[in-house]
Amino acid sequence: MGWSGNQTFFERSRISMRVSFIFVAMAIAIFTLIASDKLIDKMAGEERQKIELWAQATKAAASENDVVLANDLVLQIIQSNESIPVILCNGRDSIISYNNITIPAGKSEQAYLHKKLSHFKEGYPPIRIEINDDKPQFLYYSDSLTLRRLLALPYVALSVMFIFLGISLMALLAERRSEQNRVWNGLSKETAHQLGTPISSLMAWVELLKTSDVDASITQEMEKDVERLRMIAERFQKVGSEPKTENQDIREALGQITDYMRYRISRQVQIHLRMPDEVVIVALSAPLFSWVIENMIKNAVDAMDGKGSISIDLRAKATQAVIEIADTGKGIPKGKVRDVFRPGYSTKTRGWGLGLSLAKRIIEKYHKGRIGVKQSEPGIGTTFRIVLPRRDEIPQA
Numbered sequence: 001m002g003w004s005g006n007q008t009f010f011e012r013s014r015i016s017m018r019v020s021f022i023f024v025a026m027a028i029a030i031f032t033l034i035a036s037d038k039l040i041d042k043m044a045g046e047e048r049q050k051i052e053l054w055a056q057a058t059k060a061a062a063s064e065n066d067v068v069l070a071n072d073l074v075l076q077i078i079q080s081n082e083s084i085p086v087i088l089c090n091g092r093d094s095i096i097s098y099n100n101i102t103i104p105a106g107k108s109e110q111a112y113l114h115k116k117l118s119h120f121k122e123g124y125p126p127i128r129i130e131i132n133d134d135k136p137q138f139l140y141y142s143d144s145l146t147l148r149r150l151l152a153l154p155y156v157a158l159s160v161m162f163i164f165l166g167i168s169l170m171a172l173l174a175e176r177r178s179e180q181n182r183v184w185n186g187l188s189k190e191t192a193h194q195l196g197t198p199i200s201s202l203m204a205w206v207e208l209l210k211t212s213d214v215d216a217s218i219t220q221e222m223e224k225d226v227e228r229l230r231m232i233a234e235r236f237q238k239v240g241s242e243p244k245t246e247n248q249d250i251r252e253a254l255g256q257i258t259d260y261m262r263y264r265i266s267r268q269v270q271i272h273l274r275m276p277d278e279v280v281i282v283a284l285s286a287p288l289f290s291w292v293i294e295n296m297i298k299n300a301v302d303a304m305d306g307k308g309s310i311s312i313d314l315r316a317k318a319t320q321a322v323i324e325i326a327d328t329g330k331g332i333p334k335g336k337v338r339d340v341f342r343p344g345y346s347t348k349t350r351g352w353g354l355g356l357s358l359a360k361r362i363i364e365k366y367h368k369g370r371i372g373v374k375q376s377e378p379g380i381g382t383t384f385r386i387v388l389p390r391r392d393e394i395p396q397a
Helices: 002-061 067-079 109-121 147-211 215-239 250-262 286-303 334-339 355-366
Strands: 086-090 093-097 129-133 135-141 245-247 269-274 281-284 309-315 320-327 370-377 381-389
Touching: 002 269, 002 320, 067 269, 093 109, 109 129, 109 135, 215 286, 250 269, 250 281, 250 286, 250 309, 281 320, 281 381, 286 309, 286 355, 286 381, 334 370, 355 370
Parallel strands: 269 309
Antiparallel strands: 086 093, 086 135, 129 135, 245 281, 309 320, 320 381, 370 381
16 A cells, blocks of 8 residues: 555655646746847847948048049959848839849849838938938848848747647646546556446355245346346456457347347337348357447437437448447437437436447447437437448358
């Protein structure tokens, strides 16, 4: 008992450490984003200072009396910039020169540059350059490629961090579900173990009754019930393990379960079983499949308030075995048809609403089939359909 308590403590500690790690990772991500923003602002300011420095150099060059020479010096200063995209214009937005802008193949140079110019105008304010007092020039610029990459870097890093956090949270939730499953599995196995002793005792009492003057039909039905209890205990024992399926004639399983249920439901409920004469081989886990049919019969009896008829029809198709279970009960409202297989859904005051949910899992996961509501009408009844893949192999007798 002490070891179990220590195990729980260590598991909780491990989960707490993982949660703490997630919060620390989030804090690091936020800190990284803030620090990157500050660095980007600093680099943007430095690029602005470079542009202004070039502008001052052009003004110094403009002090030359030779205007042509001054313009040449301005262009040389602009061309010396190897990273920041710039466009030099006159007062009428006519482009004089540009640098660090690549014109895409097949596009008009002037059209593309004017489009870039419009984009630059939406960003930083231009730097005014006065060579002639009456003819000022304007230097427009944008962020360098390095700065643009740095702008994207924190968001990429943040995205990767959130993906990592999402995976961590999913792993944490999966571990918690796994822990819960281990608890339920252990409880199921313990239940099966505890049922073993009374079931063995009941089997002994049935054998004793056989030697007395008790009607043989009574002991036969008691044997069926004890065998049923043994099968239930076996199901509990195998919870958490993958059930094994065997190729067998599905008609035998349907016949056995309907014969068993006929004597254990209201006498005012009639069960009609119709099956083809041909052998219908399906890969079945007999205990689980029998439980599905039993659960659906019980649901049908409840829907009819213990009075009506249940029809079970087996049809053999080329590659499928189709089972339709119809009752004359209350029916399912149209808005609730999709909810009947949802865990927790129930129209009864007792039970957990897990029957059809488990039936769906058994049919679809373990038998590779399908189960659904074929039709339902309030006041008339409901028809469920189960479709299972057929097998060609015929079991040896």
